[in-house]
Amino acid sequence: MIKVDDKRHQELLNLKKELEKSRPHDITAMRDWKHSMSKILQELELFK
DSSP, rough: HHHEEEEEEHHHHHHHHHHHHHHHOOOHHHHHHHHHHHHHHHHTTTTT
16 A cells, blocks of 8 residues: 555656656646646645
């Protein structure tokens, strides 16, 4: 079970890094980006 959690945690960190690199500049895309980022950050909070 711990291995699965570690794997998911690493996946979330990688997703967060990719989203940070590809931050959009138009309003509509920014809303989607912000929603995705908040979901990742919420799930990362569970690992603390």
